[in-house]
Amino acid sequence: MLLHPGSRWFFKCWGNDKTAALAQKLLxxxxxxxxTAAPDAREQTMLDDIAGRLKPTGPAKxxxxxxxxxxxxxxxxxxxxxxxxxxxxxxxxxxxxxDKPQVALFGPSHLARWRPYSERATxxxxxxxxxxxxxxxxxxxxxxxxxxxxxxxxxxxxxDERGKAPTSVELAGHLQRWQQEGEHVCFxxxxxxxxxxxxxxxxxLMMRLSSLTLPHGMVRVLLTEQLYRAVSILHNHPxxxx
Numbered sequence: 001m002l003l004h005p006g007s008r009w010f011f012k013c014w015g016n017d018k019t020a021a022l023a024q025k026l027l028x029x030x031x032x033x034x035x036t037a038a039p040d041a042r043e044q045t046m047l048d049d050i051a052g053r054l055k056p057t058g059p060a061k062x063x064x065x066x067x068x069x070x071x072x073x074x075x076x077x078x079x080x081x082x083x084x085x086x087x088x089x090x091x092x093x094x095x096x097x098x099d100k101p102q103v104a105l106f107g108p109s110h111l112a113r114w115r116p117y118s119e120r121a122t123x124x125x126x127x128x129x130x131x132x133x134x135x136x137x138x139x140x141x142x143x144x145x146x147x148x149x150x151x152x153x154x155x156x157x158x159x160d161e162r163g164k165a166p167t168s169v170e171l172a173g174h175l176q177r178w179q180q181e182g183e184h185v186c187f188x189x190x191x192x193x194x195x196x197x198x199x200x201x202x203x204x205l206m207m208r209l210s211s212l213t214l215p216h217g218m219v220r221v222l223l224t225e226q227l228y229r230a231v232s233i234l235h236n237h238p239x240x241x242x
Contacts, residue, residue: 001026002034002081005050006043007089011138012107014087016046020053022085027060034081036074036091039067040149088114096121108132143199146188154184156203158195159219163206168240172230174205187223189216 005019023033035051037043047066056062069077075094078084084095084102088109095102096116104116106125115123126132150156155178166174178185188195188203200206209222232239 004086004091037066158203163208172233
């Protein structure tokens with residue numbers, strides 16, 4: 001059994017006591033458990049609390065692979081599990097894509113929009129057991145989580161429609177300078193409602209990839225491709241052509 005109790009947004013998570021109670025029942029039934037989580041400090045603290053509540057009494061074992069798996073390794077772990085149990089999160093959708101049996105625990109999310117697209121998924125929605133806040137009433141624009149994820153002293157690049165639009169060669173030049181100076185570089189892509197002025201003020205470079213308004217998911221793909229192109233330019237690879 002693979003349990004992934006965390007999510008980027010903590011309002012989606014089950015209570016630690018409930019997750020621990022479920023895990024304990026699985027252990028008592030002789031099921032081995034693998035816990036996974038992101039390297040986020042809050043998720044690590046969550047797992048510390050959950051693990052501290054467990055009392056293994058039989059042959060079943062608990063493994064904790066939190067914060068030590070890349071996405072490919074996480075996908076392999078999910079694929080090898082008998083059952084995936086988790087909240088509305090990326091790993092939940094990975095389990096659906098891998099067509100694994102799963103139990104998806106939903107709180108105040110848009111259920112019809114974000115439920116796993118899999119006939120092997122059982123969805124449990126907290127709204128069937130009590131009142132929930134409407135998803136649109138929950139503020140997800142808090143910049144605190146973004147700022148906490150930025151390493152101290154990192155060179156912060158904010159992608160904004162009012163930023164400078166470098167050519168691919170100019171971006172390669174930026175990348176070369178960052179490498180030479182040994183700086184951590186963080187790119188921040190705004191969501192549908194953009195980002196706060198305070199966050200923009202933290203930027204050392206404001207950059208735009210296009211004058212068009214683009215979905216942030218597409219911007220991630222474009223940025224990844226441009227960084228790959230920049231590396232190819234620095235290594236004189238024929239991928240880029242002038």
